[in-house]
Amino acid sequence: MTDTTATEAQAKPRRRLSFHVIGPLLALVALIVLGASLNSNFLGYGNVTNVLARSAFIGIIAVGMTFVITAGGIDLSVGSMAAFVAGVMILAMNALIPSLGIGVPLVLAGMAVALVTGLLAGSLNGFLVAKVGIEPFIVTLGSMGIYRSLTTWLADGGTLSLDFAARTFYRPVYYDGLFGVAWPIIVFALVAILGEFAMRKAPFGRHCAALGANEQVARYSAVRVDRVRMTTYALLGALVGLATIMYVPRLGSASGSTGVLWELEAIAAVIIGGTVLKGGFGRVWGTVIGVLILSLIDNILNLASIVSPYLNGAIQGVIVIVAVVLQREGKSAD
Amino acid sequence: MTPVLDARGITRSFGPIEVLHGVDFSLRPGEVHALIGENGAGKSTMMKILGGYLAPTRGELLVDGAPVRFADQRDAEAAGILMIHQEFNLALQLTVEENIFLGREKRRGLLLDIRAMRREARALLDRLNCPVDPATRVRDLSVPNRQMVEVARALGRNARVLIMDEPTAVLTGRETDILLRQIERLKAQGTAILYTSHKLDEIARIADRVTVLRDGTHITTRPATGFSEHAMAEAMVGRELSDLFPPKPVPGEEVVLEVENLAVPGHVRGASFRLRRGEVLGFAGLVGAGRTELMEAVVGLRPSTGTVRVNGAALRPGSIRAAREAGLVYLTEDRKEKGLLLGKSLTDNLTLLALDRFGRLSIDADAEDRALTQAIADFDIRVNDREMVAGSLSGGNQQKLLLAKTMLAEPQIVIIDEPTRGIDIGTKQQIYGFIATLAKQGKSVIVVSSELPEVIGLSARVVVMGRGHIAGELTGPEITEEAILRRAMGVGERSGEVA
Known part of the structure; x- marks a missing residue:
């Protein structure tokens, strides 16, 4: 099977791939047009800020998830990890109030705790996958249960609340911003830009794709396979920490039901964006579009009263399946 | 003798590019006809056309002298033509017997007739002198035994023509010997075999006739006797091959x-x-x-x-x-x-x-x-x-x-x-x-x-x-x-x- 046949047959369809590339973008534009035609407030400052700020949590996590999936992995634990990080962060901040008082040092300390907890939690996943060699699905299914249960335990079955004064001081991190752009949106944009750069231009992104495409080839090409794989999970953990930093000031509390199903939303966004679920190819900008598509559907259903918002999950499910079908057609044309 | 499979003037294009230019190829019952050529000469395309995987752009295929048109490989299979791919088409988790009967399982009422299938699988493997137990999972077999299972599967579908795409590429010398002996046996039973390989010594050993393709063009079809390996290589390359190896460099001391x-x-x-x-x-x-x-x-x-x-x-x-x-x-x-x-x-x-x-x-x-x-x-x-x-x-x-x-x-x-x-x-x-x-x-x-x-x-x-x-x-x-x-x-x- 090494003759010209394969060569000739595969040389052409490059151009057709472009639909595969712009598909998610077209879907996003269509949703924006639909939203604007249904409700005049849709493109207003308030609504746009609301949609983007809410997208930021899932978005930041989904950027990290893009690397994990591209490298041939999966992480089901991010939702419960977020709850766990939020719980630890709140407990730490409450405990530090006597020594640090209410102020910037307290908030910075809380942020550091969140980032470190996320990094450690992600690294644990990465260690079990890369060094111990357990299937990522199994590892993260297990840690999903562990982090969720630890959160419920820390909260003693109820809710962990940030001290009222600290919450008031911390609130602006979610609600304020720079030049009218909310902080979560700014952070999300930065993470997305850095992620896109790392995926497209940096050796790390190339190594992730090589690893996801064929681990053996990567190993024989002197790619430090274990280290790259470990890094993708650690990076995702740190990004979960970052997302939690943005999330805690919104509600000021965490419970066993915080972040439920976030992992599925993040994975769905990655897949809608055109990253291949079995690894080997990923694109961060696609993930960003995937996140926006999911949030816009939710938003439009809430604004327009044509379809019940209760059907949000169903519509998102259909979109994910359609995206994968389109992806497959793009591939069979190859 | 009427050829069991006869291809005349086969041309095939992919888009604007023509990769086969009017190639003739025929297979008689009980012969091994080798198809050789460099990578890219069009061997794979030709095999796929004969096996029903691709339709020719122009030219005709005759089975037992009657023109046919294969819509897909199942049509070719019905005519007794089977292709054995270099990468095997076996379900590794299934047993040998399950693979041999995959897609055409024997039934008794609603249930599978396992005993009959096992018996027939045994008979097919015996025909190939292959000692594999039909109840073994294919994933536990060695590569040449997997190849034998492929052949048995083809025989189970009443193959009269076997198209073998570089069957020895993954075999060791001893395994190749075994395979070549099985091919001799099939040949004696009247099966026509199209054989490709880059190993010209095998071709010289097993083939009755040899067809050379170069850049999609039919160069020659000759009896294998008297067609030396060197002459085959030159026909494939289209120029003299005097010095295959460059002069040996002189190493330094360090x-x-x-x-x-x-x-x-x-x-x-x-x-x-x-x-x-x-x-x-x-x-x-x-x-x-x-x-x-x-x-x-x-x-x-x-x-x-x-x-x-x-x-x-x-x-x-x-x-x-x-x-x-x-x-x-x-x-x-x-x-x-x-x-x-x-x-x-x-x-x-x-x-x-x-x-x-x-x-x-x-x-x-x-x-x-x-x-x-x-x-x-x-x-x-x-x-x-x-x-x-x-x-x-x-x-x-x-x-x-x-x-x-x-x-x-x-x-x-x-x-x-x-x-x-x-x-x-x-x-x-x-x-x-x-x-x-x-x-x-x-x-x-x-x-x-x-x-x-x-x-x-x-x-x-x-x-x-x-x-x-x-x-x-x-x-x-x-x-x-x-x-x-x-x-x-x-x-x-x-x-x-x-x-």
Whole structure:
């Protein structure tokens, strides 16, 4: 099977791939047009800020998830990890109030705790996958249960609340911003830009794709396979920490039901964006579009009263399946 | 005798490109008709047309003298024509019997008639003299036995014509022998066989007739008797092949690589050898002698004990990166599974090993593009389109790309495992040229090969391995097939084979 046949047959369809590339973008534009035609407030400052700020949590996590999936992995634990990080962060901040008082040092300390907890939690996943060699699905299914249960335990079955004064001081991190752009949106944009750069231009992104495409080839090409794989999970953990930093000031509390199903939303966004679920190819900008598509559907259903918002999950499910079908057609044309 | 399958004036185009130009090919009952040609000559396309996988653009197919038109391979199968692919079409988790009857299971009412299927599977395997138990899972079978199961499956579908696409590419010498004997047996039973292989000695041994294709054109169809291997090679390449091997370079004195007492648990024990600057060192041995394992251990791909010194400095064990930084690289024998990312672009493949040379933080896309241009020119890689994926290159061009990728790391020492596996003779000659040039430039090369003529033709010194240890070393005129084999098998041993 090494003759010209394969060569000739595969040389052409490059151009057709472009639909595969712009598909998610077209879907996003269509949703924006639909939203604007249904409700005049849709493109207003308030609504746009609301949609983007809410997208930021899932978005930041989904950027990290893009690397994990591209490298041939999966992480089901991010939702419960977020709850766990939020719980630890709140407990730490409450405990530090006597020594640090209410102020910037307290908030910075809380942020550091969140980032470190996320990094450690992600690294644990990465260690079990890369060094111990357990299937990522199994590892993260297990840690999903562990982090969720630890959160419920820390909260003693109820809710962990940030001290009222600290919450008031911390609130602006979610609600304020720079030049009218909310902080979560700014952070999300930065993470997305850095992620896109790392995926497209940096050796790390190339190594992730090589690893996801064929681990053996990567190993024989002197790619430090274990280290790259470990890094993708650690990076995702740190990004979960970052997302939690943005999330805690919104509600000021965490419970066993915080972040439920976030992992599925993040994975769905990655897949809608055109990253291949079995690894080997990923694109961060696609993930960003995937996140926006999911949030816009939710938003439009809430604004327009044509379809019940209760059907949000169903519509998102259909979109994910359609995206994968389109992806497959793009591939069979190859 | 009416041919059981007759193709006349077959032409096939893909888009605007015509890849077969009016090829004739016929198969008589009970004959082995070999179809040979370089990679890209159109053999695969021709086989797919005969097997019903592709329709000809022009030309006609006749079965038993009557014109037919195959809509797909199932039509061809109904006419008794079956193709056995190089990559087998077997469900690894199912048993032999389940595979043989896959898609046409015997039933008794609603249930499967397992006893009847087992009986018939046994009968089919017996016809092939194959001792495999029908209840074994295919994943537990050796490669040649899997091939036998494929053949049994074809026979179970009443195959009168078998199309075999390089069936021996993955077999060892002994396994090849077994397969060739089975083919003789099938032939005696009246099955017509289309056979392709890059190994011309096999063709000479088994074929009744030989058809040569070159660039999609039918060159000749001749009886195999009196058609020498050399003449076949020249017909395939279309020019005289006087010097397959370039002159052997003269090595310098300086030792660049010193391996001492290297052991790989379960594979190699106490291996020591030296490599000098500008030398081409051959590594010969039987399959399973531990050559690949030794070389993988030398570059740090396998855990091992012992020392490896490059230019006198001991190499950190177990790190392929340390080896690369010391200028030592290894080119795998398995280019599809370990060498290239088949679904990725040429550039992604080319620069993967030496990616840090293209920027630590940000990869310089222009430099990568220039590197591809350079590689295409230096290694004569034939690409249709610079954006194509590596998997759509022909085998020979994949090997050249792999060579280019390895050389991009600017190594001083290159270990090449099976440099020309599955590659046509024209490309082989080019690769031999590259190897000699590397040595002339002062680099040192180790060639591991199961093809004795290759080891003998390229190297001035040959290390022979047998059963996990170094069994001998030959230099200059001592290097003969006989001397190598004697050492590889060990004195007084009769079994064993070279593949």
